[in-house]
Amino acid sequence: MTPPEQPKSSDGRRGFIVKTIALICGGFSLLIPAAIGVVAFLNPLRQKSTGGDFIKLASLEVLPEDGTPRKFPVVADRTDAWNRFPDEPIGAVFLRRTAENKVEALQVVCPHAGCSVVYEASAGEKTGKFFCPCHAASFGLGGERLDKTSPSPRDMDSLDVEVRNNTEVWVKFQNFQSGAAKKIVQT
Amino acid sequence: MKTLLNWLDQRTGLVTVAQTCLNRPVPGGASWFKVWPCTIAFTFCVQAITGFFLWMYYSPGAQTAWESVYFLQHEVIGGWLLRAVHHYSAQTLLVLIGIYLVQQIIIGAYRAPREFVFWATVLMGLVTFALLLTGDLLAWDQNSYACTQVRTKFLTLLPMVGGEFYKLAIGGPAFGHLTLTRFVALHIGLFGGGFLLLLVLHHVAVYRADTAKSKSAEKSTPLWPDQIMRNTVARLVVMVVILLLALQHGVSADHAGVALGSPADLDPSNYYAAARPEWAFLGLYEFSHLFPGELAILPIFCIPGLLVCVALAMPLLGRCRAGHYFNVAFTVVILVGITVLSFRSVAKDRADADHQIAIADEIAQADRVRQLARSPEGIPATGALTLLRNDPLTQGPKLFKQHCAICHDHLDAQQKGIKAEESSAPNLFGFADRKWIAGLLDPKQINGPGYFGNTAFKGGDMAEFIEEMLADLDEDEQKDIEKLVMALSAEAHLRSQRELDAKHAEARQGRQLLLDDYGCTDCHKFHDKGKLGHGTDLTGYGSRQWLVGIIANPAHKRFYGKENDRMPAYAKDILSDRDIALLVDWLRGQWYVEGLGIGD
Structure with a gap:
């Protein structure tokens, strides 16, 4: 029995584009919430210590x-x-x-x-x-x-x-x- | 690079695991209909990431929970966006799970060998409900407190164990610190952790089912890159939708992101009247109204429990064709039912004027507490609620409605404000300001409803004096009366007239007129002249001290003495000194205003 025919996954030029889109979208989607969180996390750096008067x-x-x-x-x-x-x-x-x-x-x-x-x-x-x-x-x-x-x-x-x-x-x-x-x- | 990967794989096997995952077969090839599990996992990731950073700012405690959220929302750069993304990603998660479930039911994807995929999804949905319910309370504002109060009270409907369950849920007999510490632990630890477990279980079940299927005759392609590309594009779309939802109210104003209401007030007399659950629970809320009170356990526990049982049984029912049709029909009926009930609830509230007023009041109170929190004194250690409790602008109208508006109006020129149950005493809006005193000295108004019209003083000595002496004045005399009004009104030291009162020349003339020409001191005492006992004391008329005195005891000889009409002595067991002071400060417009301070 021959193995069932597999639909081809993308390769070559099309494959490159698909992979690039996957990496960019995947990266950005996670980067957004992480960036928002990190900005809030860094807030203490704005706080000044008391004193100086x-x-x-x-x-x-x-x-x-x-x-x-x-x-x-x-x-x-x-x-x-x-x-x-x-x-x-x-x-x-x-x-x-x-x-x-x-x-x-x-x-x-x-x-x-x-x-x-x-x-x-x-x-x-x-x-x-x-x-x-x-x-x-x-x-x-x-x-x-x-x-x-x-x-x-x-x-x-x-x-x-x-x-x-x-x-x-x-x-x-x-x-x-x-x-x-x-x-x-x-x- | 390759050597490094080989070494890593040899030691940990991680590279092989990653390759297996990436290359796992997708039966039937890549498709946009297969992106849901990935978007659900992604949205949960957003929840976990933003939740982690929220956790760094959150302080569970009855006097710190709202305050810490306020700090995050208004003092931390980007804090409001963090909250909003967490909030809307929770809503999105629920929607995505709903879509995924319905799709599984309609195409029959819950059948063998995918039963566990379906069950895990149903359970993820339930855990998401639990996440929404526990997360809601954490903001500790009026709405979330009132809603959770009702929800936890439902636990007492359970036979035998109800009371105990209630206490266990809220950490004691009443809401407080322990309710919040418990809800944080449940929200993050139990439900957050539980969701993660279910997600893993779900993905393992998918992997096993797909692998089994791809060995049979069906065509399949590897996950990477075609399906993963579709998944990540869907993830980005979901993230953009969440961002748009979070940004829908702008980026800068106080109401950007998710509005934070006024702090939870455990005082039952300040219970928030317009409390409503979030959209996802509105259908159930409306559904529960279809049942009489004594049967509340049916819509709250029995019927939703039954629905979950049916949902869990679907993969078994769906083995035969009829069962599958039942499942689809059942799902459609439930979805339509929930939608209809939700819209009905919204429509009812829209048409309910009292409900809309309660919402507007709460929004005003939330604005007010923000102003007070930003005042130089800031939030005291006793919490932000103290700010509202000590605020004349917040407490004054409540006290006036309860104690004064039986007889007194407090209505401005447009007849807006507080209307008395039965107007039978002077309208106290703008008491002792120039306009008010000018009206008192106006022969046309003195016996009208705004002054003595409905009181024992109608047609009395004062009214008679005004009607006889102050009618038909020539121009000079009218100017005199204006000056006299200025002089008397200046006694009140009202903030609203501070600049007007500072012009001394005319008021000094008015003072002289009051003392000499018009003979006021024949009946009234005014500073050194005149005696107490007949008319009210005009010294400091309308000042804080004067008003505190008359409310405390109007029958004191400084005020109406024996001629006092119906006004009770409020200092005697009716109002505390603090309440009288709040009422007086409100009547005199003496509350904190941004930039002006409290005044005096």
Whole structure:
């Protein structure tokens, strides 16, 4: 018995056209929904991180004159996708008086891996220091690295400070990328 | 390249599988009538892809579901298109499965050896219904909530287990967080996953049936490239249709894509009156109306269940010729029936004025909540519904209708607005604005129905004073009255008159006229002059504080005292302070307006 006659599938020039149409249509049809999804997926890149404005943190008189640092929360309106939260803590800053009318501000976030640095008061030594509990980095009161080989790639991040009306301490609050040797503002 | 493919095939066998699939025989050769399975698989792919990205934005929870969809729809670039493509591809999927099923029935393709192809298709159709029903609720707007509320309540019709099924479906005795978490899991996990399984089962059944057939005498060609070309062209056409549906309302406005209604309100007194199921369920909806309430289990469960049983039995019935004719006739009758019932339902709703009003109200509310969500305060953590509950423009008319419109009208010059059940007290539209006060001081209007006409004050001291003293005024006197109106109306501090009130000179003259020439303070108190006890206090007349006071207790000596007509003291167990404030803010036009803020 001979095998049943098969209708010929397209080959040659016609076959090429058919194959091209198949590939183009097949590709486009799937590309459309995928592209729409990817555009929505990439939306977070448009979102900017908060910060960059001067915020009133404290009054000058609450800062000890001996230069002991104090930690202050940064309170601002926070937007979380569709929700808006008025007056929420969005970060914290160490403030330290360096002269009668001069204040220095340091981010509490460790430049190494983003943990929160704590202040350790002097224990028999002359002054206290900053210490990061995650990877044991130590920083001086000015934020400079104290260890010979510090886990932190850079000194603590200082922030711009303005003393307004001789009493109000305003800080330009920003977050910085961790792990880099240079201070890079997070956008 | 070839070496790489060989290596891959040797390790995994994937290349061989792909070649087998591409070269599998198509009995009878390539045809445009054979594209349906591929378009169904493709449309499901669109569902899966867009669903995956929707999932990244969705937050199931009674205070976050609508809000996250709002965020996607209005804040995420292309988010509305993503939603719309997902929505319309679901509808398209149902249509494609319907076409495929009908084609199988008509040409008798459900017969051996293709029974499983047919059964898998029927089950895919059912799972698509389940996908539509569960997906519908996730937007958590008024319509989807109201529809799902009714649907899940149907579960209680089931004997013995009804109550338990209901609780299991919605995650407790009432709708809330757990309803949404459940519906997400059912939608994606059970029904999405289930559809995929059925799709695979279907394609395996097709492969086996076609392979068996091609060994018999029939002619056949390989799938690649002729049939695949037809399939992919059909896929692209389906995708274009979905896109056109998604783009039918434009690309930029708030209503682009699939409209998102106002957030689901679980308060039964705010139940959405115009809730209707999606088109695919309209026939069943109308069908259920043919039965009396106590027999509701028949149209909801028994008869649709029976239909599914008949559909599943078709491949067996179709073995004989008569059975096949029955199947075809049955299908035609059902399709015609569904179509007729669906159109009847639509026609009924079109002719129903109340239904159309309810829809218009809901659209207005959805617009309003969008405006409020975009206000500087944004959506609070308690959800977008809080915005509506604290909005005078939304709550004011409801409160007025319920508590004030027994006696008071609130009708503008075109007689549009809220009509009282029995107009027997002043029309409060534009209360205390210049036009309203000018009308009050008009001898022709004071005893008319818009002011004291139907009250105890008709022909009273005030009306008498106006009729005697303010009739037949000369031009100068008329100017005086205009100034007096300005002065009194300025007491209300209405936002609508802020710019007018800022012109002080004339109002100052009017104030003097009010205090001296016209002797208002003989009966009324006005700031430092006059005494309380006879007429109402004109100090801050129509201001927020004044209105809150009179609604709270009109019989207070600051207002009508003992002469109070019929108005109850609303602060006593009728309205909360919050409700009174909302009502007052609405009467005074003090609500959030884009660009203007709340005012004051």
